[in-house]
Amino acid sequence: xxSAAGDKxxxxxxxxxxxxxxxxxxxxxxxxxxxxASEDAHLExxxxxxxxxPIEGIAETVPGRRTRHIRTxxxxxxxxxxIPVGVPYAIEVKSDVPIIVQYSRxxxxxxxxxxxxxxxxxxx
Amino acid sequence: xxSAAGDKxxxxxxxxxxxxxxxxxxxxxxxxxxxxASEDAHLExxxxxxxxxPIEGIAETVPGRRTRHIRTxxxxxxxxxxIPVGVPYAIEVKSDVPIIVQYSRxxxxxxxxxxxxxxxxxxx
Amino acid sequence: xxSAAGDKxxxxxxxxxxxxxxxxxxxxxxxxxxxxASEDAHLExxxxxxxxxPIEGIAETVPGRRTRHIRTxxxxxxxxxxIPVGVPYAIEVKSDVPIIVQYSRxxxxxxxxxxxxxxxxxxx
Amino acid sequence: xxSAAGDKxxxxxxxxxxxxxxxxxxxxxxxxxxxxASEDAHLExxxxxxxxxPIEGIAETVPGRRTRHIRTxxxxxxxxxxIPVGVPYAIEVKSDVPIIVQYSRxxxxxxxxxxxxxxxxxxx
Numbered sequence: 342x343x344s345a346a347g348d349k350x351x352x353x354x355x356x357x358x359x360x361x362x363x364x365x366x367x368x369x370x371x372x373x374x375x376x377x378a379s380e381d382a383h384l385e386x387x388x389x390x391x392x393x394x395p396i397e398g399i400a401e402t403v404p405g406r407r408t409r410h411i412r413t414x415x416x417x418x419x420x421x422x423x424i425p426v427g428v429p430y431a432i433e434v435k436s437d438v439p440i441i442v443q444y445s446r447x448x449x450x451x452x453x454x455x456x457x458x459x460x461x462x463x464x465x
Numbered sequence: 466x467x468s469a470a471g472d473k474x475x476x477x478x479x480x481x482x483x484x485x486x487x488x489x490x491x492x493x494x495x496x497x498x499x500x501x502a503s504e505d506a507h508l509e510x511x512x513x514x515x516x517x518x519p520i521e522g523i524a525e526t527v528p529g530r531r532t533r534h535i536r537t538x539x540x541x542x543x544x545x546x547x548i549p550v551g552v553p554y555a556i557e558v559k560s561d562v563p564i565i566v567q568y569s570r571x572x573x574x575x576x577x578x579x580x581x582x583x584x585x586x587x588x589x
Numbered sequence: 590x591x592s593a594a595g596d597k598x599x600x601x602x603x604x605x606x607x608x609x610x611x612x613x614x615x616x617x618x619x620x621x622x623x624x625x626a627s628e629d630a631h632l633e634x635x636x637x638x639x640x641x642x643p644i645e646g647i648a649e650t651v652p653g654r655r656t657r658h659i660r661t662x663x664x665x666x667x668x669x670x671x672i673p674v675g676v677p678y679a680i681e682v683k684s685d686v687p688i689i690v691q692y693s694r695x696x697x698x699x700x701x702x703x704x705x706x707x708x709x710x711x712x713x
Numbered sequence: 714x715x716s717a718a719g720d721k722x723x724x725x726x727x728x729x730x731x732x733x734x735x736x737x738x739x740x741x742x743x744x745x746x747x748x749x750a751s752e753d754a755h756l757e758x759x760x761x762x763x764x765x766x767p768i769e770g771i772a773e774t775v776p777g778r779r780t781r782h783i784r785t786x787x788x789x790x791x792x793x794x795x796i797p798v799g800v801p802y803a804i805e806v807k808s809d810v811p812i813i814v815q816y817s818r819x820x821x822x823x824x825x826x827x828x829x830x831x832x833x834x835x836x837x
Contacts, residue, residue, distance in 0.1 A: 346476065354622060375476055431656035445581065455828075457704040458570075464594045498726060501724075530766065581829055706830070710719070
């Protein structure tokens with residue numbers, strides 16, 4: 342049977358949704374998750390800011406043996422709170438089964454796009 | 466005698482083969498592997514998707530004391546299954562001897578290229 | 590109660606403040622810190638150079654349950670010492686409570702911007 | 714007394730010196746090393762290739778309490794062997810005292826530059 346791999350708590354300190362897009366690509370960020378287990382992974386995402394309390398309780402699911410590349414601009418909790426654009430923030434991803442998390446950003450503020458990517462930091 | 470270094474299982478959650486190239490460089494991704502041991506490393510690569518079962522059983526070899534920068538667009542299993550372009554996916558690399566794995570992407574969708582790179586995540 | 594996560598000592602070997610900006614974005618680097626604990630994190634930052642003694646004793650604070658994306662160009666110790674532009678350097682971040690640290694650079698030396706980001710390296 | 718931090722063996726699987734530069738910046742790669750100890754760090758660098766034996770015995774020194782951002786294009790062993798441009802390779806950095814190693818690449822093959830950076834992978 343396929344086995345779970347990775348960790349249950351991951352951190353990305355540098356989150357930022359660019360305000361502007363130009364050229365043919367849209368600026369965006371993705372939280373890329375792999376769930377190697379056979380059961381679903383239930384994520385609970387918290388968003389931290391510089392000058393206000395965190396947005397808590399954002400729920401997402403990654404099915405077993407699947408990846409999901411989740412755009413941060415679509416994240417919302419039950420109260421309808423979403424991440425504002427153009428504001429520095431940080432991301433915590435909790436899961437009930439071990440997963441692996443990578444974060445990537447495409448910035449097309451200027452006509453040609455720029456890319457960055459990091460493996461998220463696992464808390465053991 | 467040269468000794469093996471690294472781990473036998475590595476994960477890259479954010480895989481994506483860009484559909485478009487422009488300018489002088491072709492968009493591509495590479496799985497960069499170093500085998501410091503004296504014997505060959507036999508890789509078994511699995512590709513995970515968002516909405517379908519994984520592609521399993523892709524075999525590659527990295528000779529002893531060699532590196533290989535493997536383009537993902539050329540990967541194929543015995544059934545001839547390959548990674549489609551323009552689709553989010555994730556990569557698992559298994560090896561019979563310890564190796565070190567890095568993932569890099571060159572995106573030349575727009576006229577000027579963009580680069581990203583991460584060390585893959587080792588599963589202990 | 591929210592608990593602290595991460596480590597108390599982080600290293601970034603590749604620091605560099607670009608001298609030039611062009612286009613609509615300013616070249617800059619950020620040390621992005623997340624403090625998941627409820628109490629403040631007091632940072633002590635040291636800057637290492639290739640050909641002179643380190644700048645020591647740069648103090649910054651990250652409040653509890655907050656992130657801060659700290660621009661390196663604004664860092665200064667009590668003696669007023671700051672990081673010169675166009676010079677290779679390295680960064681050590683010490684904290685009294687566990688934090689997570691990521692480093693990102695936006696380079697707009699040329700008209701279109703380039704991005705890079707790494708998770709800092711934790712010293713256990 | 715300042716204490717050493719990091720590890721003594723680091724791996725970078727994805728090395729590549731771009732053949733072409735355009736615009737105002739030169740394509741290059743750097744191995745960025747921080748030595749937090751008070752004594753010198755003596756590095757021994759090995760370069761691995763896809764289709765030939767490694768180049769061994771490249772020696773560099775990082776003084777105590779200093780960083781060095783070492784361009785790979787200038788590396789040479791006692792036999793005068795250097796890294797060819799336009800060829801995929803991998804890097805091993807050994808040190809007699811613990812250090813921290815990051816790898817960054819600036820690619821200006823096209824008019825606007827692209828950046829990538831990873832923390833090297835420590836072998837414990």
